[in-house]
């Protein structure tokens with residue numbers, strides 16, 4: 306039996322976007338040795354669902370990440386449909402996480418309000434990670450972040466992470482490899498290929514490439530940034546292969562607004578029934594795909610680095 310039981314939870318939360326569950330499950334497996342030792346910081350925690358599931362938390366079957374989305378009509382104009390909060394929708398946690406995270410930090414207040422319902426974070430702080438972090442020097446024993454590459458200056462934020470870590474403390478960072486942009490259909494065929502027939506891929510990319518994937522770097526490039534900030538690489542893994550990234554790049558993304566509209570028509574009981582069947586089918590494909598992916602010959606480097614860094 307697998308030592309991971311997180312895929313089912315991820316599929317339940319992200320059922321209409323199984324590509325998100327796929328990516329997150331591979332993240333969880335890749336960082337399995339990393340311990341969030343207290344005091345700990347989740348930098349860019351979002352709504353907290355990823356860290357909650359990673360920590361062994363479980364939600365009621367009826368819960369998903371799509372219950373309070375808005376502005377679906379602007380989905381293809383790159384609007385963040387998840388940046389919303391509904392007071393009437395409470396989260397049903399059926400199993401508490403195995404550990405707590407002392408601080409969750411993000412710049413979106415709606416996401417932090419959702420995170421506050423999980424019983425995972427000691428406190429939640431809103432702020433802009435492009436600015437110096439609002440924490441004293443040497444406050445944390447561990448920091449997790451998968452948002453460094455979304456920020457303007459990775460070198461500055463890496464220095465900030467180092468500043469807030471205690472000596473001997475550890476950070477786990479997910480960062481894009483130099484190959485990541487090459488695996489994006491939009492980037493490869495339309496931006497680099499300059500073939501206007503692929504213009505429709507703008508609708509698939511939805512600004513992801515232009516906005517968020519600015520910082521793809523090789524192992525050596527990341528390593529020299531860490532050295533400049535007084536951090537030493539203790540463990541490094543590549544993850545998220547070309548096959549996985551290309552599956553994720555399309556996923557059910559284009560159909561998402563209409564799938565959500567359809568699922569909103571279902572009664573609560575029917576929704577749970579259909580969702581259960583959906584998850585069973587997804588598992589048949591995703592479970593072996595994740596296993597096979599690990600054993601494929603590494604002709605092309607995977608798209609992401611997972612670094613564990615010691616101060």
Ligand SMILES: C[S@@+](CC[C@H](N)C(=O)[O-])C[C@H]1O[C@@H](n2cnc3c(N)ncnc32)[C@H](O)[C@@H]1O
Pocket residue numbers: 348349350351352353354355356410411412413416432433434435451452455456
């Ligand atoms: C890909 S999500 C990751 C969220 C969460 N860690 C997870 O794995 O689900 C990126 C997160 O970074 C946050 N973020 C982006 N730019 C930020 C900034 N300048 N300061 C603080 N948070 C930021 C977003 O609000 C979002 O929650």
